[in-house]
Structures are given as C-alpha cells and as structure tokens.
Amino acid sequence: MSDASDETPAPMIEARGIQKYFSGVHILRGIDISVASGEVAALMGRSGSGKSTFLRCLNRIEEPTYGDVLIDGTIITDLRTDVNRIRADIGMVFQDYNLFPHMTALENVALGLIHVRKLPRSEAQDAAAAALERVDLADHLAKYPQQLSGGQQQRVAIARSLAMRPKAILFDEPTSALDPEMVHEVLDVIRTLAAEGMTMVVISHEIGFLRKVADQLIMFDAGLVVERGPTARVLDEPEHERTRAFMKVLR
Amino acid sequence: MRMNDLRASIHDWRKRWAYQPWFRRYEWLIIGLVGWIAVALLFLPPFGRPEPLGALSVIAWYLAGFAMAGVLLSDREKPILLKRATSLSVIALFFWLFYRYSGTRWDRVQEQFFNLSSMDGVWELYAQGLLVTLQISIVAAVLSILFGLTFGILRTLGNPVLDLFLGLHVDIFRALPLIVSMVIIFYALPFVGIRLSAFWAAVLALVLMNSAYQTEIFRAGIESVPRGQIEAARALGLGPGATMRHVILPQAFKIVIPPLANNLVSLVKDTAVAYVITVPELLTNAQQAVTWKRSPTPLVLSMFVYLATLIPLIHLTRHLERRLGAWNTR
Numbered sequence: 001m002s003d004a005s006d007e008t009p010a011p012m013i014e015a016r017g018i019q020k021y022f023s024g025v026h027i028l029r030g031i032d033i034s035v036a037s038g039e040v041a042a043l044m045g046r047s048g049s050g051k052s053t054f055l056r057c058l059n060r061i062e063e064p065t066y067g068d069v070l071i072d073g074t075i076i077t078d079l080r081t082d083v084n085r086i087r088a089d090i091g092m093v094f095q096d097y098n099l100f101p102h103m104t105a106l107e108n109v110a111l112g113l114i115h116v117r118k119l120p121r122s123e124a125q126d127a128a129a130a131a132l133e134r135v136d137l138a139d140h141l142a143k144y145p146q147q148l149s150g151g152q153q154q155r156v157a158i159a160r161s162l163a164m165r166p167k168a169i170l171f172d173e174p175t176s177a178l179d180p181e182m183v184h185e186v187l188d189v190i191r192t193l194a195a196e197g198m199t200m201v202v203i204s205h206e207i208g209f210l211r212k213v214a215d216q217l218i219m220f221d222a223g224l225v226v227e228r229g230p231t232a233r234v235l236d237e238p239e240h241e242r243t244r245a246f247m248k249v250l251r
Numbered sequence: 252m253r254m255n256d257l258r259a260s261i262h263d264w265r266k267r268w269a270y271q272p273w274f275r276r277y278e279w280l281i282i283g284l285v286g287w288i289a290v291a292l293l294f295l296p297p298f299g300r301p302e303p304l305g306a307l308s309v310i311a312w313y314l315a316g317f318a319m320a321g322v323l324l325s326d327r328e329k330p331i332l333l334k335r336a337t338s339l340s341v342i343a344l345f346f347w348l349f350y351r352y353s354g355t356r357w358d359r360v361q362e363q364f365f366n367l368s369s370m371d372g373v374w375e376l377y378a379q380g381l382l383v384t385l386q387i388s389i390v391a392a393v394l395s396i397l398f399g400l401t402f403g404i405l406r407t408l409g410n411p412v413l414d415l416f417l418g419l420h421v422d423i424f425r426a427l428p429l430i431v432s433m434v435i436i437f438y439a440l441p442f443v444g445i446r447l448s449a450f451w452a453a454v455l456a457l458v459l460m461n462s463a464y465q466t467e468i469f470r471a472g473i474e475s476v477p478r479g480q481i482e483a484a485r486a487l488g489l490g491p492g493a494t495m496r497h498v499i500l501p502q503a504f505k506i507v508i509p510p511l512a513n514n515l516v517s518l519v520k521d522t523a524v525a526y527v528i529t530v531p532e533l534l535t536n537a538q539q540a541v542t543w544k545r546s547p548t549p550l551v552l553s554m555f556v557y558l559a560t561l562i563p564l565i566h567l568t569r570h571l572e573r574r575l576g577a578w579n580t581r
Contacts, residue, residue, distance in 0.1 A: 094483060
C-alpha cells in the first residue's frame, strides 16, 4: 500500500460513465472509477455482474459503447489514439494465463519487448530474463508453458506484463483457475508489486489477500457499482445489502 | 472336475508363462518359424517339389538373424522387431498361398506386365515424365499454399464482400472435378482469348482446386486458435498483423499440417490428370511407351515410380508433423 498524496493529482486510471451493450443486453450501465497512481483497486461482484467486461474496457480489449477511459490523464477511448501504444502501457493478466504455447517462458516474455517496444533481440531477452527472475522463475526460462505448473504459468504471465514496464496492470481473476496450493505463490508476486508501488486493478475474491493489498474495493452488481470505499470498511461494514449478501456467501 | 483341472492348469500356465519377459518365451519363435518356412517356399519353384536344402538354409538364416538381433538390439527394440517379423511372415504366407494355389499363369503375367526386356529407353521417358510431374507439383503446391493461406486469412476477417467471392471460389472448385476444370481451361479458354500452355493450364487448374481446399484448411486452423491467445497478444500491444504472424499462425500451422500434407500428397497424385491435356508428365510418357513398345509393362511399372515418389513424401510429412508438434507434448 502506498501513499498517493505526493503523486500527481491526476488519477492513473479513470473511467467516466462506461456503458457496454452486448447485442442489445446492457452489461455495464454507467461505471465511474478512479484509481490513483500506486493504488490497488479491487473489483468484486458475482459472475455476470460486469466486472470482467469493465476491466477489459480499461485497455479496450472490449470497446465501451459509451463513456471514456483515461490513462494517466489521456483519453484512450478517443478513436484517434493508437490503441496498441496504450495497451503496451497497461499490463493484463488473465484468468487462464493465455501464455503462448509455442514459445518458451523467455520467448513469451520477450515477444512484446521485441515487437512492440522494438528492443534488439538480445536486449529484450535480458530484460525478459530479469522480469522472470522478479517472479522467481529464473530456473524455468527455457521451459514451455505445458511444462510449468499453473502457478508458474500465471507468474510467467505476470512477468510478461511486467517486462513491458507498464503504468498499470489489470488482473482478471488471476488465481481462480489455480489449485489452492499454488494460489499463494501468485498472490505473493502481486503483493510484492503492490509494495513496489505498481498501480493495479484486481478482480479477486481472496478476502485475506485483498485486505492486505487493496486500497479501495469496488462492488459490482448488475452492471453498476453498488458500493466503493476503503477495503477494510467495505469488507467489515458493508452498507449496501447486495454487498452484505455477497460477503455472507464468501465467508 | 477334469474340466476344472484343465482350466486351472491353463490359468497356471498363463500365470507362469504369458507374463514372462520376452527372452524366456519361445512360442513366438514358432510363429515366426512357420512364417519363414512359407517365405522359403515362396522362392522355390511353384509346381515342383520343395527343396529341403533350400528350406533348411532359410531356417538357418532365420536362426542366425535371431541370434544377431538378440546381441545387437536393446530390450526395448526386441519385442517391436519381433512383432514386425511375425506380421510380415503371416503376410508372406498369404501371398505365397495366393501365388501357389490361385492357378494364375505367373509366367504369362510376367511376360505381359513385367517384361523388363522391352524397357530400353523407357526409364529415360520415366525420368523426363517424373521431372515434369514434380515441376507441376512444386509450382502448383507453392502457388496454392500462397493463395490458400492468403484466402484463409482473408476469410477470418469477416468482410462480407471478400467472403462472397472467396466462398464462391471454395464452393465452385471443391465441387468441380479436376479433369473438367483442366479441360475447360486448356480447350475452352483460348476461345475467350486466354491462351495457356498445357503446363500452365494444368498448374492453374490444380491451383484453383487445391487453393479452394486449402482456404478451408487454413481458415479452420486459424479459427481453432483460442480467443484468449489473440486477446493476450493484443493486450501486449501487438497489432493485428503481428498477432497473426507471431501468435496465431505458428499455432495454426501445427493444426493445419496433417490436412495440408494430405492435400499436397493428393495434389502430386492429381498431376496425372494433366495426361488429358497432353502435358508430358509421368503418366503421359508411360502411355507413350505403351504404344511404342506394344506392351503394358511401362504403364504397370510407372505405378512403382508413383509409389516410390509418394510413399517417402507421405512419411516425410508424418515426420514433419511429429517434429513440429514437439512443443505441444510434455
């Protein structure tokens, strides 16, 4: 957890009135959030509440129907912005890792550096190796994703985002596809990133983890934010009845 | 009671015998021996009496081979070799039975269809024909892969105008028999002012048909790459082109290789259709030799030229498939 007071006043990630229709279905019905630089925001809500779609709107993997997303003060939902440059600055970690199965761990991490950051190959590989070392995978550089455990794969995915030196990282349920004994190794990595001051938006239902790491908690329900606030407050004294019901299920 | 005893003793025998390591078991030796006796008889005159010395020498060879295999091969290889030897022996036995008892006049067969004395100059014709066949195959294969890949990628874009044209191409040339399109291209197109040599008419017909098949093959391959892969690549900041090149195509190629190899093999085979538009390829030259030598032997032997060309090709593709699949196995 870091102190945001000495940072620039413009939030790192800001969403203004995001709405999304999927073939006529109103998935997101006007979402506003603001995540300061170095802050960790957690999104919670039952499945189908739109939190995942919203997260994907933040780097335009999904195009919001209405509303604006601002990253570091620039509007990225503008049609004139180069979406690839924005995505390079925002890491994303998926629920089922989505590593490239035809590449080794090192190649997975180096791909973006070579083809997006345009680094020379050797330099990119050094940077990729350094990123993999940060997630404690220095011994597995030459392994293919199939040769790694789920936890290791997810850490490669985090390293892949990390190597791009992003301004923020989005996590879409990073531990929900993992066996219980592998969850903590991934959460430890995320916790370290938080301590280093990385701005992150995390969809997660790991209460204990969120309590330690997340600065603000945002509750989604049916395409709307029903409650938001400091993590401990929302977890312990939820105000909205939906939140209360959800917390009861989680315990 | 006695029945039960028998059953028990068989069970007992199985327990003690059937699960023994290969080198303590000899029943397969007998199976193989029977097969090799059959092979031995195969080389003896069909209507004469079997020559005991010949049979004995083959059995001796067999035992020597067995001893050598025992020394040279690893324990892992021995049972594999054994299975192959046994099945070959059984196949040889069947062939011999057919040879011996079908009543065919094999001397006449040989004289008609395998008359090697009239093959002077025919081998050169084969070589020339094979060269042309391979030229057509390679040119047509390269072009149809180029077009098939391009069309396959274009079909995944979902552009309605492109889809209409590419869909028409696929529908028409998958339905049209190759011989029809080839004849039309060669004999009918000159009337509208398009004059192609026989070689290029054959190539064009092959490319039109095979690129239609390959469009579908490549499209299916590309579409079978999970969406998450594309999302992960795009989330890294890779553009659509880079995503296609570095993420989708490498994975699609692996899926595409078996059907693509299949298609290319049948492309090589289909070059024989060019016979109808007088391209001097292998079959045409073989036919020419038939009229020249007044014997069907050149045509029959051209079969072996096709086999000798295509079987290695098939095995090559299988090998390639296995090697490219390496990253997908633990």
